[in-house]
Amino acid sequence: MNKQYDVVIIGSGPAGTTTARIAAEHHLNVLLVDKKQELGSPIQCSGAVSRHALEYVGIAPSTEYIQEAIYGFDIYNQVGKHKTIDYRDLKPEEYGASEDKKPLGYVVDRRRFDRYLMTQAERAGVDVWLKTEGLGYKVNPDGTCTVFLKRFNEEINVQAKVLVGADGLQSQVGKWAGLHTHIKLPELASCLQFIVDNVETNGLLEIITGHEWAPGGYAWVFPKGHGYAEIGLGVARTMTEKNAQWHIDHFIKNSFFKERFKHSKVLEIQGGGVPLAAPLKTQYADNLILVGDAARHVNPITGGGIHTALSGGAIAGNFLSNFLRKNIAATANQLSQYQEEWLVALGNKMWKLYDIKTEIFKTKNIQDRDQMLYQTMSDYFSPDSEFKKI
């Protein structure tokens, strides 16, 4: 007899661990697997997340994973004109470094953050198997499904009511179910970032727009704790002949920040594909739902995905606990309700952001496009933005 679970989750990133923890807090029997031996690595992410996003899903800010506190934004255009949105100035009674005040958000170390989230899930009662790869799944006539796993060298089948694919942008789980997880080339930003020494920062997330530096995306400079910084950028490969590596070199050597970057020393090199795309149109199948990057729960303007993974995970965890209590088979039709709930809470706003993004990047005139992106970014991060919590 195979081991039985209510929910099996493949992928132990922020979305998978949050789904797992919340389902377990509602007394579901949950197995979380990840093929890695160490979570969060290799790092494919800048690590910026708002304090609100953590609080919303009941995660306490902890020095275990926080690298530096963030108090606002600085949005630059191509030639260095910028708009500073520093909450220490905008709301000095609320935001600041002193003990009676709070930061707006954090830059986290994904290796520690993901492990911390997994620890919270384990403490809530989730079984976690590392070094465990998902090989496939099949729907059973009795309304459950069998998930085929390989743990170290051993092949193990487990039975589940619902399988959750939280296996990232490269989602294989979605492909098993025949979902259209395939993303188009113009909508995947090719990203590269360096962790550097000798670049000063001031508690702000700096975003640098302009076709010259990051065609189809933007560049960033984030504080990374211990006096380190992160210099990164994402480009759409349909909008440039050059790769991300060439662009980051060009940005460091030739931008208006070249003096600031002159003595920078590279400590780590990281990269990834970041979707600046619409959410997946279908995020469910028989006995299966997708969360996080796998469902493309990513902000299409900023490429930010931690907040959306946490919130989406909480929606999935709550949905599953309510649904499985009814004791009915988890058909695609039944699970479509998960997507409905997600759309109402987050997805519809994400679609709206996608429309704004599409409008910007279909503008042919580069100067107009640059101006639109700069304006959109400036508005997006302003205190009165309607998208503040996405």
Added chain:
Amino acid sequence: MSKRTPVLFQIGWNACINCGACVAICPQEAGFISPFDTIAVDKPCDIACLICEDICPVSTITHTEVIPTK
């Protein structure tokens, strides 16, 4: 850009930063991956759209054409 002839991909393992972008963009079915989370290098790709080569941030995916055996 797109080719009809099947290709076999090669990865520059030293330059590869293991970012997964090639797998994310790939229109192949599930399982067209290597043990290192890159695009598969041990079987031919018959789509040969080559967008994985485009998306690679460090341009380290190359290919050779595979002559189909009859």
